[in-house]
Each structure stands twice: as structure tokens, then as C-alpha cells.
Amino acid sequence: MQFKHPEFLYFLFLLAIPILVHLFQLRRFQKEYFTNVRFLKELSMQTRKSSKIKKWLLLCTRLLLLTLLILAFAQPYFKAKDDNNKANEMVILLDNSFSMQAKGSKGELLKRAVQDILENTPENQQFSLITNTNAYWDTDIKSIQKDLQNINYSDVPFRPDFLLTKAQAKNPNTGKDIVIITDAINLDSKNISKFNTGTPVYAIVSEAENTNNVAIDSVYISQTMDNFYEIKVDMQAYGKIENDVPIALYNGKSLTAKTIVKFDTNKKSSTFTIPKKDFHGYVTVTDNSLTYDNTYYFSISKPQKSNVTAIGDIAKNNFLSRIYTDDDFNFTPAELRSLDYNSLEKQDAIIINELKDIPQSLITTLKSFYAKGGNIILIPAADSSIQNLNALLANFGSSQFKSVNTNERQITKIAFSHPLYATVxxxxxxxxxxxxxxxxxxxxxxxxxxxxxxxQTPFLASQSNKLGNIYVFSAPINKINSNFQNSPLIVPTFYNMAQNSGKTGVSAITIGENQSLLLDAVLSKDEVLAVKNETSDFIPMQQVLNNKVKLSFGDYPEEAGNFAIYKKDENLKNISFNHARTESNLALQNKALVDKFTAADSVATVYNDIKSERTANELWKWFIIGTLIFLLLELFIQKFVK
Structure with a gap:
């Protein structure tokens, strides 16, 4: 037991006063004898004995009464169970990832969590609140009210270990009470490995009532016709979707087509046919679950002809002229001795077709061409020098040509998932x-x-730097050495290898994956390109590469949508952005990982638990009650004890 005011214990010396009074009252009486009073003498002795007992009872009662009163003023208490953490600061780690859009019994999980914080946090409580994307340090509920109500969903995954590191870096020498508010979707054991068992950690796990969800994964051109595109929309169902799901296609704000999809399997596709011209819109589904993955924005620009140069003997390039027709390509066959190196920078694809020896000047040009987003197709000659071929490949990765194989081999395996054949x-x-x-x-x-x-050795392999690609054949494909030119694979293989993704196909960039785009544009010294739509704009990182500009988007924009790239007021290209579908599967809740923390159902429970654990057990009230009891006991003794 401890005392808040131990100085009052000095008053215990006052206990000597009732003792002295008692001793004064117990002084000896002088005996007086009377004649013939035997009966009265015996009665007097009994009365004196009862009086002595009464006085001893009164003394004990008064001593105890006075002792309890003095101890009450000293305010005794027992130390709280969690008194060592009394000076801790409160840190709330709030998950605002897209999975928190799911609806629980009281509405959207994130909005309900925010309302819980607003309603149950005391006004005088200081705390820090950290979300996936923002941090509010050493604040109170009134100061942060508007910010809490305006918290947006984020595609940044919830990483409590990373958020805890930020909090510890802010105040490294201060103990912390951690409150984790999350739905535990995609939570991994390494995300909580940094939490010290000695730190009080409370976990409030929000759970969705409906874990079924439909997400649009991708949109791509499945077939190109003379005047139309056939686009395919791939969708993924999580859980059991019993009802038909409506799906609609919009060009801008205009409805282009609408249909319904029945999910008899988890993966379904829907096909739309649109005119072969610029398209800047989105496709959307309607389900009663997450909304962030219901819309997929994409843009299709009017196709531009890709520039392709084939370097090699004219006779060996003849089959390429039948693939790269004037409708879709500007094809130029060239022999090495008459090659115009300056024209190579303007190409989208360069084919090295069975050159016996590749000069160093061409290797240097190809290296620069690849770095700027160009596609290179390498077809070796049967008598090519391995050292010369490897000198070229050394600029593009770790691939190497090794020994020559003169045995006839069949090409039996196709990588169907490779981007080259994704739509074939x-x-x-x-x-x-x-x-x-x-x-x-x-x-x-x-x-x-x-x-x-x-x-199982490669006949055709590829390497990419995210802008350009290099495709490498391991054998000559002339008709003497191979029948690949007669294969049905020849046309889609070479057609797709020469395509520039910036000039054809669907433009849909995933936010946060640090994707880049190469754009034909010439900028003056102080000019920059900006990305804009009706509600927001930003300037991406950009690098000028002669007559091209490389744009890198990083984590921007913050919101998915249709945008356009502007050079001042000139619209250079339409572009679209989407969030990654990493939060779509609501069945990936890993609630068991937070079992080692203290479970709580609301913020109010957390504050009540902390208060009860850190509030000292005050005893002064019991001592006051004891004082009153002994006071009543003294009155009782005075009145009823003779």
C-alpha cells in the first residue's frame, strides 16, 4: 500500500491523546467503608468492573477511529496493474485500403471505424493516427475531425509494421499504446513481426457481412477487323455469385453497349465490338460489394503505322514484306552496306536478319535504341560467330549463345501466357x-x-526493360534451315514483335507499378508534359530522348480515371489509369494473426480497458467508511454499555 500524502501520517502521534485521557479516567478511587452495607459493597464492585470494560472499549474505538481518519487524509492506494505504461502515447493504425469499402453490419467498414473514433475518443485525449497514406501526429479529436471524415480509400496495402516504424521514428523514446483497426485482408505474419510483446497492442478487426465480389481484371483487343475492334473484358468472381451481373461499356459519358454476365465459373469474359477509332472510356459492372474494382478505365488511340526496318539480304527479307504490309506498317528492308544509321532512331522495330557479322557501331546503336523503347528482333545466321552474337546480347541481359546443334529439332512448346501471344x-x-x-x-x-x-531449350526468347523488347531466335528461319516460315505461328509472332504498344492497343496503366510510357514528342528546354482530366492534374517524371519523351508515373494519379497527356494546351495522347486489384478477394482475411494482441470490439473498449488497468485502487473511501462505523460504535457503547 502506498500514500499520496504520507505527511499526514505524522498525525498518528495524536493517538497519545485518548490514551492519556483514558489513563486519567482510570485513576485509583479511595475506599470508604460503611457499616452493615454488605450487599451494596458487592454491587459497587460489579459496577466498577463494568465501567472499566466500557472505558477500554471506548479507548480502542477512539484509537481506531482516529487512526482510520488520519489514514484517510493520507489517501492510501494500491499501485495499478499497468502503472509502468501510464506515460504511453496513444497511436492508432487505421487501415484505409480498398477492402475497407466492404459493408459490415453498420455500413462501410472504414466509415464505421472513423465514426467509432469520433464518438468514443475523449476530447482531452492526445493521440497520433496513421493511415496507409497519411499521418496525423500529436493531435486531438476536435482538431482531426474533418480530416477523419474526409479520409479516402487507398490502393496502398495496409502494413502495420511499416506504420509502427514511422511512429517509433517520430518519438523513439516514448512508450506507445497501439490500436490496430483493420479488416485483416491480405495481412501477413511479417507485417506484425516487429510488434514487441511488451508493448500494449489492441486489435479491432472489422468484418464484412458479404464476402462475395466481382472485379474487372483487364480489357484488351482480342481481334482487329477492317473497321472494328473486338475487345474482351476479363472478370474475376470471388465467392459465389448467384445473380446475373450487369456490365456496361461507356465511351466518355455515352453508353456504348450493355449486357449481363452469369458467373457459372469464377472467371468470365465478355466481348464487345466497337468502331475502329479513338476510344476513351471505361467498362463497369454492378455488384453489391466493393466498388473500386467495378470500373476499368481504358483508352484506344487511332492506330498508327509502326516503322520497321529489316537489316539483311534482300532475298531473305522477302517473307517479312508479306507480313509487314502497308496497311499497318512502314516496312523498310536494308542491307548492311547501305544502312542509314540516322534512320534507325525513328523506327519502332529493327530486325537483324541472319547477319554473319554485326559491326560494333550497329551494336552501340541497337543498345541506345533498346533503352529508348525500341523492339529488336535477332535472327542469327548459321555461320554467325558466337562471340559476335554474345557481344550484342551482353547489352541486354545475361542470355548467351552456346554450342551449335546440328540435329533436327521440333518446336513443340508455346508459352501461351507470354504477352506476345496473349490475344492470339x-x-x-x-x-x-x-x-x-x-x-x-x-x-x-x-x-x-x-x-x-x-x-526444352528456347527456339525464341525475349527480354524486356519495360519500354523496349529484344526477341532472340536461336536458329536461322530461312526455308533451307527451317519450315517456320510456313507455320501458322509466323504471322502473329512477327506481327506482334514489331508492334509499338504506344501506337496501338489498349492504354491502361496500373497505378503504383511504376510503369513508363514512350511518347513521340519534341520539347523545348523548359517545356514539360502534364497529365490532366476534369478533376485533377499532375506532372509525371519525364526524360527527353531525342524525338521522344519517356514518362514515368510512379504512384500517380491518386484516383483512377481517364486522363490525357498535354503539351501546353495540345492533347498529345489519351491515357487511362486503374488501381491494382490486390484487395478484391475478401476471403483472404487472416484474423488469426492478431490473436496474440488484445481483442477489442470498439475504441471505447480500448480506452476503458486502459483506464481500468492504469487507475490506482483508491482506499481512502474505505477508511472514511471505517471511521464512520467506529464513530457509530462509540455512540452505541456510550448508550448501551453500562
């Missing part, structure tokens, strides 16, 4: 006419196989 095959098939090659090299390294031999 409707389904995987093993029933096709296998191409073959007689003489070829063995290709090894980090390049991604696209077509492979029956011995």
Missing part, C-alpha cells in the same frame, strides 16, 4: 503442326522462353 489463342492447344529447325544454337540465360524445342 482462344484456348491452349497441343494439336498443331510442329515447326522444326535443322541447325541452331543453344540459347541459355535469363531470357523468357516463348517457343521451345522438344528438349
Amino acid at each position: 489463342f482462344e484456348k491452349k492447344t497441343d494439336n498443331f503442326q510442329y515447326p522444326k529447325a535443322t541447325v541452331g544454337f543453344t540459347l541459355s540465360g535469363s531470357a523468357l522462353p516463348i517457343l521451345s524445342y522438344d528438349d
Whole structure:
């Protein structure tokens, strides 16, 4: 037991006063004898004995009464259970990821969490609140009220360990009470590994009533016709979707097409046909769950002809002229001796077609071309020098040509998921006419196989720097060495290898994946390109590369939507942004990970628990009650004890 005012204990010396009074009252009486009073003498002795007992009772009562009164003024108490953490600061880690859009019993999980904080945080309580994207330090509920009500959802995943590190860096020498408010979607054990078991941590886990959800994963051109595009919308269902889901296609604000989708399987696709011209809109589904993944924004620009140059013997380039027709390409065959190096910078794809020796000047040009987003297609000659080929490949990664293989090999494996064939095959098939090659090299390294031999070595592989691509054949494809030119694969393979993604196809960039875009534009010294729409704008990171500009978007924009790239007031290109679909599966709740923390159902429970654990057990009231009891006991003794 401890005392708030131990100085009052000095008053215990006052206990000597009733003792002295008692001793004074117990002084000896003088005996007086009377004649013939035997009976009265005996009665007197009994009365004196009772009086002595009464006085001793009164003394004890008064001593105890006075002792309890003095102790009450000293305010005794027992130390609180969690007294060591009494000086801790309150830190609230609030999950505002997109999965918190789900609806619980009292509405959207994030909005309900915000309302809980607003209603149950005491006005004089100082705290820090950290979300996935923002931090509010050493504030109070009145100061932060508007900010809380305006918190937006974020595509940044909830990382409580990262948020805790920020809090510790802010006040490293201060203990902390941590309150985690999350739905535990995509929570990983490493996200809570930094939490010290000695730190009080409370977990409020919000749960959605409906975990079924439909998300639009991607939109792409599945077929290009003379006057129309056929676009395909891939969707993913999480949980069991019993009702038909409406899906609508908008160009700008105008409804273009509408249909319904029945999810008899988890993955479904819907196809729309649109005119072959500029498209700047979105596709949307309607479900009773998350809303962030219900809309997919995309843009399709009017196709521009890609510039393709093939360097090699004119006779060997003839088959390429039948693929790269004037409708879609500006194709230029060129022999090495008459090559115009200045024209290479303007190309979208350069094909090195069976050159026996590749000069160093061309290797240097190709390296620069690749870095600026160009596509390179390398077809080796049967008599090419391995050292010369590897000198070229050394600029693009770790792939290398090794020994020559003169055994005939069949090409039996297709990487259907490779971007080159993403829109070529409707389904995987093993029933096709296998191409073959007689003489070829063995290709090894980090390049991604696209077509492979029956011995699992690559026939065609690719490497990318996110802007440009290099495609490497391991064998010559002339008709003497291979029948690949007669294969159905020849047209889609070369057609797609030469395409510039910036000039054709769907433009839909995922926010936060640090994707880049190469744009044909010439800027003066102080000019910059800006990305704008009706509600927001930002200036992306940009790098001028001769007659092109490389744009990098990082974590911008903050909101998904349709945008346009402007050079001053000139619209150079329409572009669209979407959030990654990482929060769409509401079944990925990992609630068990927070079981080691103190569970709470609301912020009010947290504050009440902290108060009860850190409030000292005050005893002075009990001592006052004891004082009153002994006071009543003294009155009782005075009145009833003879």
C-alpha cells in the first residue's frame, strides 16, 4: 500500500491523546467503608468492573477511529496493474485500403471505424493516427475531425509494421499504446513481426457481412477487323455469385453497349465490338460489394503505322514484306552496306536478319535504341560467330549463345501466357503442326522462353526493360534451315514483335507499378508534359530522348480515371489509369494473426480497458467508511454499555 500524502501520517502521534485521557479516567478511587452495607459493597464492585470494560472499549474505538481518519487524509492506494505504461502515447493504425469499402453490419467498414473514433475518443485525449497514406501526429479529436471524415480509400496495402516504424521514428523514446483497426485482408505474419510483446497492442478487426465480389481484371483487343475492334473484358468472381451481373461499356459519358454476365465459373469474359477509332472510356459492372474494382478505365488511340526496318539480304527479307504490309506498317528492308544509321532512331522495330557479322557501331546503336523503347528482333545466321552474337546480347541481359546443334529439332512448346501471344489463342492447344529447325544454337540465360524445342531449350526468347523488347531466335528461319516460315505461328509472332504498344492497343496503366510510357514528342528546354482530366492534374517524371519523351508515373494519379497527356494546351495522347486489384478477394482475411494482441470490439473498449488497468485502487473511501462505523460504535457503547 502506498500514500499520496504520507505527511499526514505524522498525525498518528495524536493517538497519545485518548490514551492519556483514558489513563486519567482510570485513576485509583479511595475506599470508604460503611457499616452493615454488605450487599451494596458487592454491587459497587460489579459496577466498577463494568465501567472499566466500557472505558477500554471506548479507548480502542477512539484509537481506531482516529487512526482510520488520519489514514484517510493520507489517501492510501494500491499501485495499478499497468502503472509502468501510464506515460504511453496513444497511436492508432487505421487501415484505409480498398477492402475497407466492404459493408459490415453498420455500413462501410472504414466509415464505421472513423465514426467509432469520433464518438468514443475523449476530447482531452492526445493521440497520433496513421493511415496507409497519411499521418496525423500529436493531435486531438476536435482538431482531426474533418480530416477523419474526409479520409479516402487507398490502393496502398495496409502494413502495420511499416506504420509502427514511422511512429517509433517520430518519438523513439516514448512508450506507445497501439490500436490496430483493420479488416485483416491480405495481412501477413511479417507485417506484425516487429510488434514487441511488451508493448500494449489492441486489435479491432472489422468484418464484412458479404464476402462475395466481382472485379474487372483487364480489357484488351482480342481481334482487329477492317473497321472494328473486338475487345474482351476479363472478370474475376470471388465467392459465389448467384445473380446475373450487369456490365456496361461507356465511351466518355455515352453508353456504348450493355449486357449481363452469369458467373457459372469464377472467371468470365465478355466481348464487345466497337468502331475502329479513338476510344476513351471505361467498362463497369454492378455488384453489391466493393466498388473500386467495378470500373476499368481504358483508352484506344487511332492506330498508327509502326516503322520497321529489316537489316539483311534482300532475298531473305522477302517473307517479312508479306507480313509487314502497308496497311499497318512502314516496312523498310536494308542491307548492311547501305544502312542509314540516322534512320534507325525513328523506327519502332529493327530486325537483324541472319547477319554473319554485326559491326560494333550497329551494336552501340541497337543498345541506345533498346533503352529508348525500341523492339529488336535477332535472327542469327548459321555461320554467325558466337562471340559476335554474345557481344550484342551482353547489352541486354545475361542470355548467351552456346554450342551449335546440328540435329533436327521440333518446336513443340508455346508459352501461351507470354504477352506476345496473349490475344492470339482462344484456348491452349497441343494439336498443331510442329515447326522444326535443322541447325541452331543453344540459347541459355535469363531470357523468357516463348517457343521451345522438344528438349526444352528456347527456339525464341525475349527480354524486356519495360519500354523496349529484344526477341532472340536461336536458329536461322530461312526455308533451307527451317519450315517456320510456313507455320501458322509466323504471322502473329512477327506481327506482334514489331508492334509499338504506344501506337496501338489498349492504354491502361496500373497505378503504383511504376510503369513508363514512350511518347513521340519534341520539347523545348523548359517545356514539360502534364497529365490532366476534369478533376485533377499532375506532372509525371519525364526524360527527353531525342524525338521522344519517356514518362514515368510512379504512384500517380491518386484516383483512377481517364486522363490525357498535354503539351501546353495540345492533347498529345489519351491515357487511362486503374488501381491494382490486390484487395478484391475478401476471403483472404487472416484474423488469426492478431490473436496474440488484445481483442477489442470498439475504441471505447480500448480506452476503458486502459483506464481500468492504469487507475490506482483508491482506499481512502474505505477508511472514511471505517471511521464512520467506529464513530457509530462509540455512540452505541456510550448508550448501551453500562
